[in-house]
Amino acid sequence: MKKFNFDEKKAAKAVKLLLESFGEDLNREGVKRTPERVAEFYKEALSGNAVDPLKVAGVHYSTENHEEIILVKDISFYSLCEHHLLPFFGTAHIAYIPKKDKIIGVSKLIRLVEVFANRLQLQERLTKQIADTVMKSISPRGVMVVLEAEHLCMTMRGVKKPGSKMVTSAMRGIFLKDARTRTEAMSLLK
Ligand SMILES: Nc1nc2c(ncn2[C@@H]2O[C@H](COP(=O)(O)OP(=O)(O)OP(=O)(O)O)[C@@H](O)[C@H]2O)c(=O)[nH]1
Numbered sequence: 001m002k003k004f005n006f007d008e009k010k011a012a013k014a015v016k017l018l019l020e021s022f023g024e025d026l027n028r029e030g031v032k033r034t035p036e037r038v039a040e041f042y043k044e045a046l047s048g049n050a051v052d053p054l055k056v057a058g059v060h061y062s063t064e065n066h067e068e069i070i071l072v073k074d075i076s077f078y079s080l081c082e083h084h085l086l087p088f089f090g091t092a093h094i095a096y097i098p099k100k101d102k103i104i105g106v107s108k109l110i111r112l113v114e115v116f117a118n119r120l121q122l123q124e125r126l127t128k129q130i131a132d133t134v135m136k137s138i139s140p141r142g143v144m145v146v147l148e149a150e151h152l153c154m155t156m157r158g159v160k161k162p163g164s165k166m167v168t169s170a171m172r173g174i175f176l177k178d179a180r181t182r183t184e185a186m187s188l189l190k
């Protein structure tokens with residue numbers, strides 16, 4: 001994994017420049033510490049870059065023959081769109097069918113969403129990365145990931161359409177090959 005270097009000082013300097021470009025008085029009480037605060041925010045929002053997703057998803061268990069769909073739904077997430085550095089946020093749903101009794105700790109699925117969401121993202125990439133990591137980590141019979149999100153770059157600026165949502169999905173294994181399995185998983189989401 002590539003080493004993640006977040007230069008907090010450089011980020012604060014950049015925010016300072018940004019504030020100056022707005023014509024702000026940097027000595028004003030309210031904005032005095034804003035460069036540091038914003039740098040801290042980005043450090044946190046991009047902290048997923050420092051985490052190895054396969055390690056996060058690396059805790060699995062064996063269980064009694066569960067060969068049915070396991071679904072974790074309504075996992076809320078916040079991410080940053082790489083085009084505008086604006087938040088997009090919503091919910092993620094992950095369904096999978098285990099193979100050879102290999103299941104993943106349910107909280108690890110949620111952590112996985114966090115690891116990838118805490119990076120500069122595109123919703124499509126975020127969706128794929130979650131699906132591919134689950135596939136790699138426990139080699140299930142299949143995975144389905146669905147994300148629904150509101151993008152502030154679409155609602156607060158630009159086309160300004162509050163409430164509009166983007167829905168993306170990634171199907172792997174049996175969810176890709178078998179329409180019935182896919183339909184069953186989709187019906188569980190309703
Ligand atoms: N497919 C996809 N598009 C995204 C995502 N986040 C932001 N975008 C879009 O990325 C595009 C960037 O287009 P540009 O024309 O370069 O940027 P822009 O001038 O700010 O575009 P407008 O938003 O239309 O004003 C826009 O259409 C955004 O809506 C994402 O996660 N997935």
Ligand SMILES: [Zn+2]
Pocket residue numbers: 081082083084085086151153154
């Ligand atoms: Zn955007």
